[in-house]
Amino acid sequence: MTDMIHDLELYQIGKVYDNGTPAVIDFNLTVDKGEFIAFLGPSGCGKTTTLRMIAGFESISSGNLMVRGERINDIGPAQRPTSMIFQNYALFPHMTVRNNIGYGLDVKRMEKAQRNAKVDRILEKLGLEDVADKRCDKLSGGQRQRIALARGLVVEPDILLLDEPLGALDANLRKTIQSELKLLQRELGVTFVFVTHAQSEALALSDRIVVMNQGRIEQISPPHQLYTRPNTPFVAQFIGRNTIFKGAVKGHEKGHVMVDTPLGLLAGDANGAVADGDAVSVVIPAEAVEVHALDKGGRDAIAEASSGNIIDARIHRFDVVGHISHLSVALPDGRMLALEAHVDKYPPGAFPVDAPVALAFKPENATVIPAH
Ligand SMILES: Nc1ncnc2c1ncn2[C@@H]1O[C@H](COP(=O)(O)OP(=O)(O)OP(=O)(O)O)[C@@H](O)[C@H]1O
Numbered sequence: 194m195t196d197m198i199h200d201l202e203l204y205q206i207g208k209v210y211d212n213g214t215p216a217v218i219d220f221n222l223t224v225d226k227g228e229f230i231a232f233l234g235p236s237g238c239g240k241t242t243t244l245r246m247i248a249g250f251e252s253i254s255s256g257n258l259m260v261r262g263e264r265i266n267d268i269g270p271a272q273r274p275t276s277m278i279f280q281n282y283a284l285f286p287h288m289t290v291r292n293n294i295g296y297g298l299d300v301k302r303m304e305k306a307q308r309n310a311k312v313d314r315i316l317e318k319l320g321l322e323d324v325a326d327k328r329c330d331k332l333s334g335g336q337r338q339r340i341a342l343a344r345g346l347v348v349e350p351d352i353l354l355l356d357e358p359l360g361a362l363d364a365n366l367r368k369t370i371q372s373e374l375k376l377l378q379r380e381l382g383v384t385f386v387f388v389t390h391a392q393s394e395a396l397a398l399s400d401r402i403v404v405m406n407q408g409r410i411e412q413i414s415p416p417h418q419l420y421t422r423p424n425t426p427f428v429a430q431f432i433g434r435n436t437i438f439k440g441a442v443k444g445h446e447k448g449h450v451m452v453d454t455p456l457g458l459l460a461g462d463a464n465g466a467v468a469d470g471d472a473v474s475v476v477i478p479a480e481a482v483e484v485h486a487l488d489k490g491g492r493d494a495i496a497e498a499s500s501g502n503i504i505d506a507r508i509h510r511f512d513v514v515g516h517i518s519h520l521s522v523a524l525p526d527g528r529m530l531a532l533e534a535h536v537d538k539y540p541p542g543a544f545p546v547d548a549p550v551a552l553a554f555k556p557e558n559a560t561v562i563p564a565h
Pocket residue numbers: 210211212214215216234235236237238239240241242243390
């Protein structure tokens with residue numbers, strides 16, 4: 194077997210701060226050239242600490258950090274083939290755009306003509322030629338974001354590290370810059386590692402997402418898989434809009450795992466092996482739930498079409514706003530389930546308040562995960 198050289202590898206990386214806080218625990222990740230990776234998780238889960246350890250701004254307490262097969266734990270930030278973009282961009286306000294971008298090359302004492310050529314090239318690439326000689330403090334948030342990106346890229350890093358780079362922008366600008374960032378990354382083929390606590394951003398941009406919780410990795414998956422096949426209760430609650438029913442495994446039927454829950458027997462698919470009696474949760478994405486009116490009967494047919502996955506419920510609220518129907522449905526256990534769909538699916542008047550309904554979902558759209 195030949196050993197493939199990866200762009201970035203983290204082996205059992207750990208960080209304990211001087212005050213004893215274990216910020217990162219047993220972090221394992223292998224990243225290939227040109228991948229776009231997001232670290233996603235709630236505040237304090239260790240995302241920034243991990244990014245800063247990769248950049249060299251934070252010492253590593255344990256484990257090995259490798260870039261292209263070489264251990265770089267003890268190499269200083271300036272000597273690493275990485276560049277970091279900070280949330281506040283850390284630009285020099287009184288310097289011109291050109292000089293801000295050229296700063297990293299000046300530190301490397303690059304010869305002037307070469308330096309200017311590189312700066313000009315990146316100014317053009319990011320559409321900053323017109324503001325090249327303006328002071329940074331005279332520019333908009335979007336422009337400052339682009340300058341920070343240019344400054345990170347001009348040194349031609351193997352890996353660009355981005356700490357919530359879009360956090361300071363308003364929602365519309367964020368969307369625009371998201372797509373620019375993705376295009377730029379594809380074009381340059383540079384590996385990006387990106388920290389965010391906004392799941393929509395991670396889902397939109399990344400090839401793979403590392404979900405962290407309390408210093409540990411919960412799951413590493415491509416966005417779609419994270420959304421449709423969560424591995425842990427934390428991920429099921431953190432990503433998307435899922436309803437979770439706890440229960441115990443009660444055999445297999447037609448290739449699906451049967452789970453005995455307080456609301457009856459439900460069928461789903463497990464990511465790994467499960468055995469009879471295992472404590473599990475059935476995770477059902479809101480998008481997978483169909484709401485059926487029961488005034489005309491037909492409960493048996495609905496149950497048959499969804500392999501028995503049917504839950505009796507009541508309409509709590511039903512509103513149509515523009516093209517979207519919003520439903521709030523009361524489950525038998527007292528919880529409320531919020532659903533949205535196009536108005537064509539649930540037209541105005543489809544459900545009177547308090548109407549009994551059947552919620553149905555296909556077993557292949559539900560994931561059975563270990564309860565702990
Ligand atoms: N310099 C420090 N000294 C001691 N503890 C720290 C230090 N920096 C961070 N921590 C702690 O380490 C843990 C991880 O922090 P970190 O900033 O990496 O989380 P994060 O996921 O990036 O959070 P956020 O999204 O809020 O930036 C937290 O408990 C935090 O309080």
